[in-house]
Amino acid sequence: MKRGYERVGVLYGGFDAWLRRDLPTQATADAVSPQTA
Amino acid sequence: MGSFGTFFAQHFVAAVFLFSFLENAGLPVPVFPVLVLAGAWSSTRHSLLGMVVAAAVLGALLADVAWYFAGRWRGKRVLSGLCRMSFNPDACLERAVDGFHHRKVAAVLFAKFLPGVNTILPPLAGMSKMPLPVFVGLDLAGSILWAGSAALLGFAFGEGIAESAKGIQGSMGWILVGGLVATIAWRAAYRFYLVRNFSAPRVSPEDLHRKMAGDAPPMVLDLRRDDDFAESDRMIAGALRVRPASFHRYAHHLPRDRDLVFYCT
Numbered sequence: 001m002k003r004g005y006e007r008v009g010v011l012y013g014g015f016d017a018w019l020r021r022d023l024p025t026q027a028t029a030d031a032v033s034p035q036t037a
Numbered sequence: 038m039g040s041f042g043t044f045f046a047q048h049f050v051a052a053v054f055l056f057s058f059l060e061n062a063g064l065p066v067p068v069f070p071v072l073v074l075a076g077a078w079s080s081t082r083h084s085l086l087g088m089v090v091a092a093a094v095l096g097a098l099l100a101d102v103a104w105y106f107a108g109r110w111r112g113k114r115v116l117s118g119l120c121r122m123s124f125n126p127d128a129c130l131e132r133a134v135d136g137f138h139h140r141k142v143a144a145v146l147f148a149k150f151l152p153g154v155n156t157i158l159p160p161l162a163g164m165s166k167m168p169l170p171v172f173v174g175l176d177l178a179g180s181i182l183w184a185g186s187a188a189l190l191g192f193a194f195g196e197g198i199a200e201s202a203k204g205i206q207g208s209m210g211w212i213l214v215g216g217l218v219a220t221i222a223w224r225a226a227y228r229f230y231l232v233r234n235f236s237a238p239r240v241s242p243e244d245l246h247r248k249m250a251g252d253a254p255p256m257v258l259d260l261r262r263d264d265d266f267a268e269s270d271r272m273i274a275g276a277l278r279v280r281p282a283s284f285h286r287y288a289h290h291l292p293r294d295r296d297l298v299f300y301c302t
């Protein structure tokens with residue numbers, strides 16, 4: 001399969017794993033989409 | 038193995054119950070052909086057709102109700118464990134949950150005709166707190182539909198299948214073992230193909246946090262399901278939100294000269 005993106009990764013453990021490690025978060029109300037970023 | 042075929046022929050109602058229970062419990066047991074064969078044998082003793090269908094339905098119902106309670110009690114952990122056995126574990130959970138949410142009744146009714154979906158549906162129904170009487174009613178109907186269609190197929194073509202079965206009775210045990218081995222080998226090979234061609238590297242939370250604070254921070258995209266995103270009031274600081282259903286609109290505009298990291302729940 002031809003892949004256009006070679007620098008793609010997936011966060012191991014997902015958001016739950018991020019939360020368990022008390023890493024920085026922000027409110028979902030402040031979420032921005034790629035179009036408006 | 039020849040005696041296995043004889044044993045099966047003599048105790049095929051009990052065998053149907055056992056095979057149905059094992060397959061619906063999640064083991065790769067090819068029960069549909071067993072049902073067809075049992076239906077074929079019933080063509081010479083019509084009273085046994087009802088017993089064959091009842092045995093298959095009972096085996097399926099017992100396994101499904103057990104998984105329903107497992108899902109109700111343990112939730113997502115049960116589904117994640119089951120998905121690991123599917124062809125595509127990474128997409129399995131998302132697809133199963135999305136499919137179930139959109140078509141609950143149809144999902145339970147026809148799950149047994151869809152490989153892979155069948156084992157996921159009962160714990161999903163439990164996790165979603167579908168009322169037990171509703172689940173049992175739908176699962177019973179779906180099991181009767183599934184077992185009935187297979188047994189009737191065998192019953193309808195009874196003589197031809199039964200004659201062929203007599204010829205292979207001596208090696209039936211080997212055929213079943215061969216079928217099981219082939220099923221497992223197919224799943225392993227397909228999983229290998231998916232991982233080899235479509236897998237993406239995993240990034241640990243600590244590594245991602247370090248990279249985000251570095252000189253060339255990756256673009257982090259929150260791809261959680263709408264339900265999960267709405268339930269949570271937090272997301273990774275600095276991440277961008279993309280609804281999974283809308284991802285195709287953004288896909289071609291994502292930067293190719295920057296690392297991209299996706300995350301789900």
